[in-house]
Amino acid sequence: MYDIEARHIIEALRSGIPSRAVGQYFSEARPKIMKEISGRLDMVCDSHRSSGMVICGKYGEGKTHLLNTVFNLAHSNNMVVSYLSLSKETPMDKLYLVYQKVIQNTYLPKRQQPGFMHELEKISANSPIANEMLLYAAKHLETDKLYYLFRSYLNTEDSDEKFLLQADMEGDFVANAPLKKIYRRIFGQPVKYNVNFTKTRHCGDYFSFMSRLFTQMGYHGWVILIDETELMGRLGKKARLNAYRNMARFLLPEFCPENTFSIFALSASYVEDVIEGKHEYENLSAVYPEEQEPARTVLDILSRAPQLLPLTRLEIQEVLYKIQDFHGKAYEWTPNVSLSSLVESTQAGGYLLRTKIRAAIEFLDQLYQYGKAGQTTVNELGEETFTEDVPSIEDFD
Known part of the structure; x- marks a missing residue:
């Protein structure tokens, strides 16, 4: 049975698609x-x-x-x-x-999939973390909208309201009128914002709230x-x-x-x-x-941002050695090739690291399938352009 993780690594490197697994195994450079x-x-x-x-x-x-x-x-x-x-x-x-x-x-x-609302749902209305977050939202943000929203989220038993309030915390911002209605229904009190919230001006509050929340979660x-x-x-x-x-x-x-x-x-x-x-x-x-x-x-x-320098010859050799090892595990064979030959195969891949890696994998593919390798060529890549897109109407506000 071939190594599934090794197959994933090789296919990710071959395609050039970003992969967390590749980042985990190729982290020394x-x-x-x-x-x-x-x-x-x-x-x-x-x-x-x-x-x-x-x-x-x-x-x-x-x-x-x-x-x-x-x-x-x-x-x-x-x-x-x-x-x-x-x-x-x-x-x-x-x-x-x-x-x-x-x-x-x-x-x-340690989670492979995004999401954290399942952890948020575990917070009860009168828990220490809830009290800390409500105090923070009321006193330390530019607006106090999140105080009313989070307090309503913790105390509502209506599933539709819960979904609406959760969606707001995920960036699908609820209008002020529905939030005020929900808060009054739950607590019998009106909402009195210290500053009226607008998403274009006060979205920074949400980043601050979430960073404090993650800290409180441990x-x-x-x-x-x-x-x-x-x-x-x-x-x-x-x-x-x-x-x-x-x-x-x-x-x-x-x-x-x-x-x-x-x-x-x-x-x-x-x-x-x-x-x-x-x-x-x-x-x-x-x-x-x-x-x-x-x-x-x-x-x-x-x-003055630091620029990533091309890998040294030694670093490239270390990368290619790992690729050879993963290729063998991925396809259940023992690549009978010297490291110097593998390095030589990447010369046709141009100067970019990505194309060098692809050239090495193609070289190993040919050895695996045919027992010998032909000449690998890589076409030139297109150049990046920074032509301006047509501005949206919001750009003129």
Whole structure:
């Protein structure tokens, strides 16, 4: 019987599809940046110090793989992990859409599937954790909407109301009128907001509430991993500037929710193509002359983000040795090939790590099927573009 896990590893590497399992088994490369990230995670766990960072790299050089490695490392530290990719449907300039996607892709430690509402359902109305969260929602957030919402959630016995309130905490925000009606029905008291909640202005409250909730549940912190950050370059000018402002909530300690660590993965060409090519510093001065922070600081962070260097020859050899081992387990054979021959087979794969790996797997496939290998060729990859999408009507508000 072939090794199912090994087959999964090989097929994930062959396709180039990001895989947490690959991140778990191929975690030794790039020890310098992994040491820094490990230290940042320890700071969250031990000192409750929040922070964030940006990593950049060329296409196919392992940015997503690094995020998957951090995913596994965070889970081993008993930390909650959220993993998402920015897209047209999840743009960084609209934090409420980012929140919704973050919650949909939140994994509790050692869980293979996302979701945590089953843990929330275990909290009773008068438990210590409930009292702590209600006090926090009432006194420490920009608005007190979540106090009324969470108190209603804990005390309602109506399944439809429970579903509506739970959906709100997952990012499908309920309007103020239904929430006020539910609260009055349960407690016989009116809702009196200290500040009227709007999702475009106050979504940060939800990130803060959830980070406190995860801590109260006994987890050591919340790690937020955001891929495809370069897609911000396709937003309009004002939308990009607002996206930088929103990034500050994940990168700058004074804006971060408590006990969080965030990583943004960015294309290496973003600085040249967008920050310099579209004159972002000048745009910021023109659009927000009196309120350039924190967007300016975020632009500085993006401009000097550490770049993932190509793996050394020794690191590539270590990766290929593991691939050879997994390929043998996956297909129940013993690859009778020297490591030097396997390294030589990757030369046709170009300079990208991803295509080198595919070339090595194809080489092993041919040996397995035919007993010998032919010449492997890899076509050139297309170049990334950052043409702006047509702005939505909300961009003109």
